[in-house]
Amino acid sequence: MIRDIPQAPEAALLLSWYDRHHRDLPWRTSPAMAAGGERPDPYRVWLSEVMLQQTTVQAVKPYFAKFLAQWPTVGDLAAAPQEDVMVAWAGLGYYARARNLKKCAEAVANDHGGKFPDTEEGLRALPGIGDYTAAAVAAIAFNRPAAVMDGNVERVISRLHAIDTPLPAAKPLMKSKVAALTPVDRPGDFAQAMMDLGATICTPKRPACALCPLRERCLALAGHDPERFPVKAAKKDKPVRVGAAFVAVSADGDLFLRRRVESGLLGGMTEVPTTGWTSRLDGDTTTEAAPFAADWQACGVVTHVFTHFELRLTVYRARAENGSDADGWWQAITNLDAAALPTVMKKAIAQAIPNAFR
DNA sequence: TATACGTGGCA
DNA sequence: TTGCCAAGTAT
Numbered sequence: 001m002i003r004d005i006p007q008a009p010e011a012a013l014l015l016s017w018y019d020r021h022h023r024d025l026p027w028r029t030s031p032a033m034a035a036g037g038e039r040p041d042p043y044r045v046w047l048s049e050v051m052l053q054q055t056t057v058q059a060v061k062p063y064f065a066k067f068l069a070q071w072p073t074v075g076d077l078a079a080a081p082q083e084d085v086m087v088a089w090a091g092l093g094y095y096a097r098a099r100n101l102k103k104c105a106e107a108v109a110n111d112h113g114g115k116f117p118d119t120e121e122g123l124r125a126l127p128g129i130g131d132y133t134a135a136a137v138a139a140i141a142f143n144r145p146a147a148v149m150d151g152n153v154e155r156v157i158s159r160l161h162a163i164d165t166p167l168p169a170a171k172p173l174m175k176s177k178v179a180a181l182t183p184v185d186r187p188g189d190f191a192q193a194m195m196d197l198g199a200t201i202c203t204p205k206r207p208a209c210a211l212c213p214l215r216e217r218c219l220a221l222a223g224h225d226p227e228r229f230p231v232k233a234a235k236k237d238k239p240v241r242v243g244a245a246f247v248a249v250s251a252d253g254d255l256f257l258r259r260r261v262e263s264g265l266l267g268g269m270t271e272v273p274t275t276g277w278t279s280r281l282d283g284d285t286t287t288e289a290a291p292f293a294a295d296w297q298a299c300g301v302v303t304h305v306f307t308h309f310e311l312r313l314t315v316y317r318a319r320a321e322n323g324s325d326a327d328g329w330w331q332a333i334t335n336l337d338a339a340a341l342p343t344v345m346k347k348a349i350a351q352a353i354p355n356a357f358r
Numbered sequence: 359t360a361t362a363c364g365t366g367g368c369a
Numbered sequence: 370t371t372g373c374c375a376a377g378t379a380t
Contacts, residue, residue, distance in 0.1 A: 049376065051376090052375080052376040053375090053377045053378075054363090054364085054365090054375055054378095055365080055366095055375060055376080055377095056365090056366075056375050056376090057375085058366090058367085059365075059366070059367090059375085060376090091364090091365080092364080093363085093365045093366090094365085094378085095363085095364075096363065096378075096379075097363095097377090097378080100378080100379090128377095129378085130377060130378045130379080131377085131378090132376075133376085133377075133378085148376090150376045150377075151374080151377085152375085152376065153376090168359085168360095192376090198376090204373080204374070205368095205369075235372090235373090238372095264362085264363085265363065266363090267363090304364090304365090305364090305365085306362095306363075306364060306365090307362075307363055307364060308361075343364075343366090344365095
């Protein structure tokens with residue numbers, strides 16, 4: 001006989017809603033597979049969760065497909081050259097994720113026999129896996145009753161309980177609320193249901209409260225102002241930094257590229273040479289920062305907004321011999337897809353060579 | 359606890 | 370246009 005497992009009313013309402021509004025995402029197990037007791041592949045769950053950190057579902061989809069096609073298993077990823085991983089990740093942002101993705105795959109392959117740890121604690125010890133991802137993979141891939149809390153869950157919980165304490169101070173309280181709601185029988189579905197609810201119904205602006213399965217129990221809705229939650233600390237304003245970028249083109253149609261240092265901003269990614277990025281550009285020393293002497297011609301300014309500052313790069317272009325010695329390499333303009341170029345560098349190149357990416 | 363860390367879409 | 374923000378982590 002089947003014993004009834006105690007479940008919070010909110011969890012029951014949410015799971016019922018989830019079963020009726022299942023979203024078909026590439027990394028998800030279909031309802032039919034789940035009904036047959038099949039668990040999702042931990043590698044796919046992990047890969048998708050890392051890609052989804054601070055990144056939209058739409059942006060992740062093509063990258064997830066590309067990675068899965070190129071590296072079908074965690075062992076394949078562990079054996080891949082680091083540079084190939086950075087090339088494949090280029091454009092997705094937060095490049096420390098790609099560096100840690102590779103380290104994590106190596107740890108799983110070398111220290112865990114090719115199998116992901118099946119507990120929240122074991123997962124949490126791996127590179128690039130923090131509180132959220134450890135709980136998410138434990139719950140979704142291994143059916144562990146972990147309390148999964150991301151930005152969506154914070155919003156849902158803060159509204160449900162009308163939590164006035166600002167983030168991030170309110171996180172421990174919110175986490176305890178999530179833990180109290182997480183059901184032991186379907187923790188993975190519950191976590192995904194909470195995130196789906198936050199993504200589609202309990203949205204930051206103009207939430208669709210009339211369609212919410214938790215509307216009868218939501219204190220923020222009862223207070224007539226759900227958009228007030230979650231309360232957040234005030235943001236700091238974004239400083240502007242300036243610099244110059246140097247796009248050297250050879251007679252053969254090659255472009256001069258470099259690899260950035262492993263750590264920090266755009267760490268391990270490919271760049272065109274630039275000056276430092278500072279509060280003001282010194283006209284006297286700008287072209288001295290060029291990788292080699294040439295007839296540098298200014299050809300415009302590109303603006304790029306990072307998380308914590310705005311960058312305005314003056315782009316210089318010159319013809320140069322591709323035998324010039326400097327700590328970089330010459331790459332065919334027709335083969336720039338093979339380079340690990342972050343978006344800001346593609347913008348600079350496109351400013352100097354408008355059809356570089358066509 | 360606060361800061362560094364990308365990018366693109368949307369109102 | 371400008372700001373907000375999206376399935377966070379590391380230090």
